[in-house]
Amino acid sequence: MDLPVDLTTLSADQLRTLAAQLACQLADREREVGEKERELQYRQTRIDQLTHELSAIKRQQFGKRSEQLNTEQMSLLDEAIDTDLAAIEAELEQLQPDTPERKSRQQRPRRAPLPAHLPRTDIHHDPDATTCQCGCELERIGEDISEKLDYTPGMFTVERHIRGKWVCAVNARR
Numbered sequence: 001m002d003l004p005v006d007l008t009t010l011s012a013d014q015l016r017t018l019a020a021q022l023a024c025q026l027a028d029r030e031r032e033v034g035e036k037e038r039e040l041q042y043r044q045t046r047i048d049q050l051t052h053e054l055s056a057i058k059r060q061q062f063g064k065r066s067e068q069l070n071t072e073q074m075s076l077l078d079e080a081i082d083t084d085l086a087a088i089e090a091e092l093e094q095l096q097p098d099t100p101e102r103k104s105r106q107q108r109p110r111r112a113p114l115p116a117h118l119p120r121t122d123i124h125h126d127p128d129a130t131t132c133q134c135g136c137e138l139e140r141i142g143e144d145i146s147e148k149l150d151y152t153p154g155m156f157t158v159e160r161h162i163r164g165k166w167v168c169a170v171n172a173r174r
Contacts (some may be wrong), residue, residue: 114147118158125163132168139169 010018130138142165150157 114149114158118149118156120147120158120160122160122162125161127164127166130166132170134168134170136168136170138166141165141167 007015127138132138144163144165146161146163148159148161150159
């Protein structure tokens with residue numbers, strides 16, 4: 001239907017019939033669009049179904065079972081992998097210098113220090129007497145400190161055990 005050039009020249013009845021025709025045309029177009037959408041959805045579903053079937057057939061034809069290696073081929077592959085790994089490990093060892101402190105760090109397990117904000121209680125473990133068997137006074141040359149996490153209901157604390165290192169002054173000079 002062709003629209004007239006000037007809508008102001010139409011009467012009220014003509015405008016009503018024009019509006020009814022346009023509404024019918026709009027309903028027809030909406031119905032066509034709905035049909036097209038349903039057809040498009042059907043086609044997409046069919047494409048997805050065929051894609052899934054195709055992948056299942058490819059997996060069956062070219063999958064792991066069809067490409068299995070026999071034991072001879074597998075042993076050759078294992079040998080090649082072992083030699084490659086050995087060569088890589090040797091190369092890595094050459095790149096890292098061996099220092100005594102690195103070796104000692106690798107052998108000792110490392111624990112993270114306890115958080116500094118926790119309250120600490122020092123417990124000193126010193127000998128009862130600081131005199132040696134020879135009669136001279138023992139000298140303190142250092143200390144070992146170990147920390148232990150303690151829990152009382154509602155609060156964590158840290159016990160620091162401090163053990164002194166003592167040596168006889170006379171025997172140390174020899």
